[in-house]
Amino acid sequence: MATPESVTTSGTPILRLENIGKTLGGKRILSDISMDVDKGELKVLIGPSGAGKSTLLQCINYLIPPDEGHIRLEGRVVDASRKSELYAFRQQVGMIFQDFNLFDHLDALSNVSIALRKVRGMSRKAAAERAMAELERVGLANRATLYPAQLSGGQKQRVAIARALAMDPKVMLLDEPTSALDPELVGEVLAVIRDLARGGMTMVMASHQMDFTRALAHEILFMERGSIIERGSPAELLAPGSGTRTADFCSRLTDLCEECS
Amino acid sequence: MFDVDFLVDRVFPSLNAGLWMSVKLIVPSAVFGLLFGVIIGIVRVFGKPWMQRVANAYTALFRGVPLLVQLFILYFGLPNIGIYLEPYAASVLGFILCSAAYNSEYVRGALLSIRQGQLSAAQALGFSTMQTLISIVVPQAVRRALPGCGNEIVYLIKYSSLAYVITCIELTGEAKVLASRTFRFTEVFLVVGAYYLFLVTVASWLLHKVEERFHIPGFGRPRQ
Incomplete structure (x- = not known):
């Protein structure tokens, strides 16, 4: 079994998909998808609705286990049949959802800190400090005690980004992060993602924000x-x-x- | 018609004794009925298929058979297979089994109302299934199930009166005995009604306090 250290060199992609295929309910959803994502790269998935972008992103972290193909993180194939390995893998792959999926019963700070405490086993105090630092990074330190129901869509998505970042992911998957937002709130979320991209975060993102894609994407799929x-x-x-x-x-x-506006 | 001496000398003493027995029936039945209801509700939604089938069958059985019939089986039926239960034990057991079945239905509804996306988000962060249940699902489901389970406790207070049929003499039982001896049904049962109203009022007030204590913005009505 290869260890990450021994395989990862500057030339190895951080994430590699090899011939991913998925069939759901007799319908072919994904066929033969391969890609290499290098460190610091931003890949943008574009395509009509129903093209399989969302399914592909969820296959990458095994929320929807692929039927065929392999996923390599830092050269290492994930054995999803082993629960502990799967959970460890998911901690390294952050995911941002279209409809935020914040935990409704927790305030912004706890939304960010809960995985640190329950999954990483950090103390309450250390987790809260780290969570506060991440909220500051997305500009929401002053909203830490508010619950999801008290936040705007843009703020919710930024909390969701902070929650993913707190786990120090090696790759971030973003599934149309701005498409559930009112137009005037799109900018604040894109600004956070842009800062991440400039800071060297590796990302695979499904998006229809063409100006953003044109300016920042390394590759469009x-x-x-x-x-x-x-x-x-x-x-x-x-x-x-x-x-x-x-x-x-x-x-x-x-x-x-243009028709809309 | 209302004879103060009769009330003070006869009605209150015997009904107070009955009231104490009623409380001893209600409190453990409510606590364990809720506890088992939560467990059975979780199994019905997240259990393995065979566990779901067992839990569903349990609920169908105990929700589908009249409670009085269940009590008769526990008290008069079980001795046939060598199991003898005291009237009190048979009553509490019957109430717990019945109340757990109803509560499991409230809990099931609450669990199903939790958006799938939150479970995906927890999994994506590396939560195990059990951690997701404990940290994300149950805290929300309990809040959503609280009004329904509270309602079940109010029902329980009233159906606890069935215990007297299997000779566990509680509030209604004492009243029946006293009324039969004195033939003063109206006074006795008006007072019994007031006792139950008092119990339900106290329970409702407590449940309201609990709901307030666990209130979170975005769950149910806004804080007053």
């Missing part, structure tokens, strides 16, 4: 019907006249937004 059909840098895929499916899809997204 365009998915349709469970497969990656195009991949490349934003400059390649979104260049005017490039004729790619990605460019076509994004121009239609933009038209839609």
